[in-house]
Amino acid sequence: MAISSVSPADLSRIFAATPNPYLLLRADPPRFTIVAVNEAYLRATGTTREAMLGRGLFEVFPDNPEDATASGVSDLRSSLDRVLRDKAPDAMGVQKYDIPFRDGSGRFEVKYWSPINTPVEDADGQVDYIIHRVEDVTEFMLAREREDAKHAWRIETVEAKAERMEAEVLRGGAELKSANRELKQVLERLAEANAELKEIDRIKTDRLQAMNDQLAVETAERRKSHELLQAVTENTPAVIYVKDLDGRYLMLNRRFGEIFHVDPAAMIGKTDYDVFTEAQANAFRAMDERVARADRALTEEEQAPQDDGVHSYISVKAPLRDDNGQVHAVFGISTDITDLKRAQEALVESEERARLIVESALDAVIGIDSSGAVVDWSEQAAKTFGWMREEVLGRPLADIIIPERYRASHRSGLARYLAVGEAHVLNRRIEISALHRDGHEFPVELSITAIRSGGTVTFSGFARDITDRKMAEASLKTQIERMSELARAEAKFRLAMEAARMGEIIVDLKTEGAIHTPAFAKLFGYPADRRLSLAEIMERWHPEDRARVIAERDTAILGGASAFETEYRIVWPDGTTKWLSGRGQITRDASGAATEVSVIYMDVTERKWVEERQNLLLAELNHRVKNTLASIQSIALQSRLDRPTPEVFGERFEARLGALASAHDLLTQAAWEGASLADAVRRTLAPHMKSGNGADRITIDGPAVQLSPNAAVTLHMALHELATNAAKYGALSAPHGRLQVRWSVDRSATPATIEFVWTESGGPVVQPPKRRGFGLHLVEKGLAHELEGAVSMQFEPGGLTYQVRLPASAKVAPL
Amino acid sequence: LSGAPPLAGLRVLAVEDEALIAMMLELMLEELGCNVISVVGTIEQALKKVETLTLDAAVLDVNLGGEKAFAVADALMERGVPFLFCTGYSESGLPEPYRRQTLINKPYTRDALGAALASLRSSAGR
Numbered sequence: 001m002a003i004s005s006v007s008p009a010d011l012s013r014i015f016a017a018t019p020n021p022y023l024l025l026r027a028d029p030p031r032f033t034i035v036a037v038n039e040a041y042l043r044a045t046g047t048t049r050e051a052m053l054g055r056g057l058f059e060v061f062p063d064n065p066e067d068a069t070a071s072g073v074s075d076l077r078s079s080l081d082r083v084l085r086d087k088a089p090d091a092m093g094v095q096k097y098d099i100p101f102r103d104g105s106g107r108f109e110v111k112y113w114s115p116i117n118t119p120v121e122d123a124d125g126q127v128d129y130i131i132h133r134v135e136d137v138t139e140f141m142l143a144r145e146r147e148d149a150k151h152a153w154r155i156e157t158v159e160a161k162a163e164r165m166e167a168e169v170l171r172g173g174a175e176l177k178s179a180n181r182e183l184k185q186v187l188e189r190l191a192e193a194n195a196e197l198k199e200i201d202r203i204k205t206d207r208l209q210a211m212n213d214q215l216a217v218e219t220a221e222r223r224k225s226h227e228l229l230q231a232v233t234e235n236t237p238a239v240i241y242v243k244d245l246d247g248r249y250l251m252l253n254r255r256f257g258e259i260f261h262v263d264p265a266a267m268i269g270k271t272d273y274d275v276f277t278e279a280q281a282n283a284f285r286a287m288d289e290r291v292a293r294a295d296r297a298l299t300e301e302e303q304a305p306q307d308d309g310v311h312s313y314i315s316v317k318a319p320l321r322d323d324n325g326q327v328h329a330v331f332g333i334s335t336d337i338t339d340l341k342r343a344q345e346a347l348v349e350s351e352e353r354a355r356l357i358v359e360s361a362l363d364a365v366i367g368i369d370s371s372g373a374v375v376d377w378s379e380q381a382a383k384t385f386g387w388m389r390e391e392v393l394g395r396p397l398a399d400i401i402i403p404e405r406y407r408a409s410h411r412s413g414l415a416r417y418l419a420v421g422e423a424h425v426l427n428r429r430i431e432i433s434a435l436h437r438d439g440h441e442f443p444v445e446l447s448i449t450a451i452r453s454g455g456t457v458t459f460s461g462f463a464r465d466i467t468d469r470k471m472a473e474a475s476l477k478t479q480i481e482r483m484s485e486l487a488r489a490e491a492k493f494r495l496a497m498e499a500a501r502m503g504e505i506i507v508d509l510k511t512e513g514a515i516h517t518p519a520f521a522k523l524f525g526y527p528a529d530r531r532l533s534l535a536e537i538m539e540r541w542h543p544e545d546r547a548r549v550i551a552e553r554d555t556a557i558l559g560g561a562s563a564f565e566t567e568y569r570i571v572w573p574d575g576t577t578k579w580l581s582g583r584g585q586i587t588r589d590a591s592g593a594a595t596e597v598s599v600i601y602m603d604v605t606e607r608k609w610v611e612e613r614q615n616l617l618l619a620e621l622n623h624r625v626k627n628t629l630a631s632i633q634s635i636a637l638q639s640r641l642d643r644p645t646p647e648v649f650g651e652r653f654e655a656r657l658g659a660l661a662s663a664h665d666l667l668t669q670a671a672w673e674g675a676s677l678a679d680a681v682r683r684t685l686a687p688h689m690k691s692g693n694g695a696d697r698i699t700i701d702g703p704a705v706q707l708s709p710n711a712a713v714t715l716h717m718a719l720h721e722l723a724t725n726a727a728k729y730g731a732l733s734a735p736h737g738r739l740q741v742r743w744s745v746d747r748s749a750t751p752a753t754i755e756f757v758w759t760e761s762g763g764p765v766v767q768p769p770k771r772r773g774f775g776l777h778l779v780e781k782g783l784a785h786e787l788e789g790a791v792s793m794q795f796e797p798g799g800l801t802y803q804v805r806l807p808a809s810a811k812v813a814p815l
Numbered sequence: 816l817s818g819a820p821p822l823a824g825l826r827v828l829a830v831e832d833e834a835l836i837a838m839m840l841e842l843m844l845e846e847l848g849c850n851v852i853s854v855v856g857t858i859e860q861a862l863k864k865v866e867t868l869t870l871d872a873a874v875l876d877v878n879l880g881g882e883k884a885f886a887v888a889d890a891l892m893e894r895g896v897p898f899l900f901c902t903g904y905s906e907s908g909l910p911e912p913y914r915r916q917t918l919i920n921k922p923y924t925r926d927a928l929g930a931a932l933a934s935l936r937s938s939a940g941r
Binding site: 619622623624625626627629630631632633634635637638708710713714717777778781782783785786788810811 | 832833834835836837838839842854855856857860878880881902903904905920921922923
């Protein structure tokens with residue numbers, strides 16, 4: 001602007017007269033001192049110049065304290081700050097900013113403004129003033145607020161100008177404001193982007209530089225290490241080489257050439273077969289292939305022939321991969337360890353020698369020369385063999401300590417060694433018999449070392465008397481034999497146990513776990529391979545024996561016993577009852593508490609059965625004997641009833657005892673199960689049938705009838721009485737007397753009846769007895785009593801008829 | 816002999832299966848002055864007699880033809896007839912309920928039989 005022709009005073013005047021309201025503010029935030037104000041502003045705000053000039057903007061126009069939403073001060077201040085910062089005009093849009101009444105009442109007049117603040121820069125570009133221009137839009141805003149149609153119409157018609165102004169002001173202010181903000185944001189973003197770009201550039205540059213440097217260093221190092229590798233490869237005593245998978249040399253070092261006399265350069269493309277024997281080349285090739293196959297480094301020992309003989313190498317070979325990771329060659333370093341090996345062997349040898357010496361310190365030391373003559377004889381040798389040094393020096397060793405039978409082989413062995421260096425006995429310990437001066441042989445442990453010096457050979461022998469050790473060995477052997485005998489015995493015992501159907505069980509009392517032999521399962525009625533738990537075993541105990549077994553067991557275990565015996569019944573799963581007999585051993589800990597019980601069981605069912613049967617038989621025998629005694633007592637007692645003379649009594653008593661014995665014989669023949677009626681009759685009558693008068697006098701006839709033992713005895717005794725009577729007084733006392741004994745079974749009766757008839761005839765005239773003695777008593781009452789028989793006796797003059805009807809029963813049973 | 820036999824008139828049932836022994840028992844009882852009401856040899860007969868006869872005592876053989884005579888013993892006990900066992904077995908041969916019964920072993924004498932009967936009678940009289 002060409003203002004240079006206008007004076008400052010003119011400018012002041014022009015400013016004062018400008019029709020729009022203006023304030024000129026000093027850029028001295030936060031005060032913003034009012035330095036100039038024009039007339040239009042004074043009019044618009046109703047303020048005097050004096051009230052404003054030199055004072056801070058917000059001092060003059062504070063917020064309306066009545067209006068809680070008043071934002072005039074803060075909005076205006078923000079705008080001014082933006083102007084200072086951005087050095088750009090800032091349009092504020094419509095702003096409510098109430099003005100205090102000048103009447104000093106402290107009240108405020110509602111005012112709407114459209115302000116715009118513009119910076120004024122000095123020569124250095126610093127903002128030193130801000131032009132604050134406002135437009136009073138109060139009328140318009142209030143009219144809008146009232147929304148009075150009439151009023152609006154009035155505004156429409158009367159104040160068209162105001163309408164235009166509204167549009168302009170509103171649009172202008174808002175647009176400006178938002179454009180301003182957007183521009184600012186774009187600028188900010190641009191600045192940020194620029195900064196980022198710059199940073200990236202910087203980093204790129206730095207990195208490139210660093211890479212460059214690195215590359216330089218690496219290149220230098222690589223060159224250096226390559227040189228170093230070259231130096232090492234060429235100067236190492238190791239043999240270094242690279243072969244392709246077909247065995248062709250791709251590289252080899254100088255050492256290789258030197259040793260195997262090849263030109264390293266000429267060797268490239270050739271194989272081991274061009275240099276070594278086929279066998280050798282095969283060996284190398286084999287390892288190469290192993291490495292390629294294994295696809296990893298391998299270390300093996302290899303042998304290679306050299307000018308001074310075969311050398312040993314430790315070869316480390318590794319596969320080499322191409323860029324694709326495929327193995328294409330084998331790289332190897334072989335180090336000569338020949339010297340090392342020799343040193344090692346020498347070391348081992350010297351250690352061995354030292355060991356021999358140490359071990360032999362207490363041994364007899366004997367030296368002989370190549371002819372076998374003794375050249376050395378230690379103190380210990382003298383003690384061991386009984387010869388003094390002076391006595392043996394110069395004499396052949398063979399004659400002194402070697403038993404006759406070994407001498408020949410000693411001499412031939414010595415000769416062989418001297419001739420071809422072969423030896424069977426050198427440098428190792430051998431056990432051999434040696435001869436003592438007193439003639440007895442004893443075992444020695446012997447080691448012999450050959451010492452060569454200057455073309456001559458001497459031998460040093462170290463000998464030790466091992467009689468004691470041998471004896472100990474023998475005793476050990478005996479012990480081992482005894483133990484194996486014990487083991488065999490135990491095995492036999494087990495076999496015997498199995499054979500005897502003995503089963504063993506071991507019960508751990510803490511865990512109640514049980515282990516048992518297969519035979520044990522069989523004892524309990526299970527298959528041999530069945531494993532039984534303690535509970536399963538106890539389940540088999542016979543209910544009647546259970547309480548007793550438990551009591552016995554508890555007594556044994558708690559009572560401190562170390563062994564016990566038990567016998568009880570078990571019930572097999574199939575229901576069979578078996579008797580077991582067990583012998584147990586109780587293992588106890590230090591406190592005496594039982595820890596384990598082992599019991600060997602045996603099936604004694606058969607024995608128990610025999611025992612029971614025996615007891616039964618004994619009881620039965622007892623019973624029978626007592627009854628027999630009682631029977632004899634009865635016979636004796638009743639034989640006295642008819643008051644016989646002592647002679648007669650004795651005779652009758654003996655005869656009756658004989659009859660009783662005969663009845664017993666009869667029963668014994670049939671195991672005391674009973675007897676047949678016919679046998680009882682025949683037996684009774686036998687003495688009479690034997691008589692010279694002929695057996696045809698007596699007829700016995702009847703069907704088979706079985707008698708119980710008691711019935712047999714009673715019947716036998718009764719028949720005896722009848723027969724005795726017949727022989728004395730009846731049919732059998734006369735030469736032509738006859739006796740018929742017949743019986744029949746009447747099966748029509750219930751129960752069936754046995755009809756027994758004893759008929760005598762042809763004897764003396766019969767007279768009924770005057771007295772009833774024992775015989776008659778027995779014949780009548782005895783049979784009636786015991787066999788419930790109905791007895792009838794007819795003493796007819798022609799002869800006696802004795803009839804008895806016996807009801808069939810268990811005692812008298814027709815068959 | 817001093818006065819009347821102590822067991823005079825005692826009505827006795829004899830149960831014994833072996834005829835020879837039964838005859839002797841009857842004889843002994845008679846000599847002791849007892850009134851031998853019946854001599855039987857089987858369990859069935861004995862039970863019938865116990866049921867139908869009035870008895871003061873009984874002599875009972877344990878083994879009757881191979882069978883134990885405990886059914887007869889039970890019947891006697893039930894009717895309150897004192898009795899004694901005679902047996903060829905040992906005492907331990909008797910089962911529990913009869914262990915305390917008076918018992919004489921075969922062969923027995925008349926005196927032993929009399930003493931046993933007397934002891935039955937005195938304990939029954941109390």
